[in-house]
Amino acid sequence: MADAERMESAGDEAALRATPLPPGWDEAARLEEDPAVVPDPASVEVPADLRAEIEAHMAKYPDRHSAVLPALGAAQERHGWCSPEAIVQVAAVMQVTPAYLSSVATFYDMLRTEPVGDRYVYVCTSVACHTRNAKAVYDAICEEAREQGLEGVELREFECLGACDMAPMASVDGRYVGPLDVSDAQELVAAVKEDRHVLPGRGLEDSDYRLPWDRPDRPVHRPQGPPETPEGDAA
């Protein structure tokens, strides 16, 4: 097979793939660019507060590279995603190559390598939530988001968020809400869209949060050990 022909059939195969290729895989490499260049700090403009935040992170570690994740997080917060601009800014402050930062950013779920919105709703549909109808909740939220025209929000299924006790649940910009029902979808989406407090009282961090079935007076044994324990009261 001639090279051109082979390329063409490969192209067809790509078109037939059930799962789309990850971003960047079908773009030609920019061979004229040197990937290993550490940006000249003088040539990159970095917002002062972002620079200060990144430098504060670097100061906490024996090796400045340890600040890569917090720094990318900070840049993402400012830019909405790990955009090429955000990456170059971090690279300039940390004195590493942009390619190195991109390689890290693509590894982590919370770092966005595409502009999908600067707020997020992660709906957990992982194993424990799966047993409690999480997919239906996710579908209902998606449906509502379409109907209400929700924009600028990264809405996605997520793996276990460490809150299977409140399953099914979602994380709205880091605030965990649950247990959710299909009937909550409308209000959840509306609140996100109008930038209101989402499902008040049903967030894990709310001061009065309790699981609906939790009994505060449930019987527990608090064993005393030698010497006597200051907290051993209600045993």
Next chain:
Amino acid sequence: MSGETRVLLATIDEPDLHTIEVYERLGGYGDRLRKALLQMSPEEVLKELENSGLRGRGGAGFDMGKKASFIPKGDMDKYLCCNADESEPGAFKDRLLMQKNPHLLIEGCIIGAIAAGANKGFIFIRGEYAHQADILDAAVAEAYDKGYLGERILDSAHSFDLVVHRGQGAYICGEEIALLDALEGKRGNPRLKPPFPANQGLYQGPTLINNVETLCCAPLIIEKGGEWFASMGVDKSTGTKIVSVSGNVERPGNYEVELGISCRDLIYGLAGGPPDGRDVKCFFPGGSSAPVLTKEHLDLPYTFEAMSEAGSMLGSGSVIVVDDSVSIVSLALRLAEFYRHESCGKCVPCREGTNWTVKMLERMDAGEATPMDIEVMSQVQTNIIGNCLCVLGDSMAMPVGSMIEHFRDEFEEHIEQARVRRGLEETAAYPSEAPLGAELAAAGESGPA
């Protein structure tokens, strides 16, 4: 030994426990930390931890004191890392501890650092736990203010710095080598061991890595003695354990119990069992990485030993209960999708095996599989186990393998029903273009098999 026994959670419902004032009032830091710093030698602290029989609460169940004793002596930078990545489906105990009782963890880190001779520590917390990380940040600042962290703590010879480090979402960063790499600002890829972190860990220095709950036990062991801790639980499963119970039960939640409680007491007694009219189909005794057990295993004692004798494991102590309303194929598929997503991609058996398992399960669900595929899928699992750099691959292969083993009939039935359904759908979708369906109908048959 049938109800809750609260040691770690004894004070968890106290209002404002996360503030240093309340924590100190209830006996935190103070005398017991002075004892560890000023009255006991590091060897004695280590000895006390060893005597307690405390086993790691993060998954592997390795003896904590023993692991700390592997850290080489001598004058060099040594590190303590607290693993607060908690990303395995089913686990949510560390979240509770960090949100409500962050100072217990900080005190545990200090004691762990004394035992390991570490002078710098990190709490690696998953990025999704933003609220808990904020609470920890505030608590660490309070502890510095009061002189419990920093140079020469309480005028002792020990100095210890502690930093809260947030991840950015990757289950694999719970694996210890991947965690260290993430902490060094890299992609989280596991490596072959040895070298173990105890010899060559963070920044190439000796590093002690422990789970949040493991470290939280340490202050109590120092206060009340290793023997006291060992007097709870049974055999080599000493102490209490916070068990996260989730899935199809009436009262999902964290329950602290003495190890040795029966699985039935845990699932039915404490968590209320499946909803009315439903029955336990299977349960994961140690998070989604543990092979499933079935109804017959409900009367086993919840210990490291009994779970592993039954062919599973206690792992991180997370029980996911699955009742008979859940299809086993859909469960296996959702599980496999998790591991496919989280595989770091470094080893072929894990990267490809998780992907193929998902594809085969999708085929089964879509009515494109034959019972032969169960065999092939089973072989794929066997080929993953033991052939990877870390146990993430095994963590899919073992539970999926156990589902095939316990529920082969249901797999076969599912495949058959899906095939029939698919046949009927195709006949209905293309009535005029489906000569086969039409012919069959004419012949009085129910549709293509």
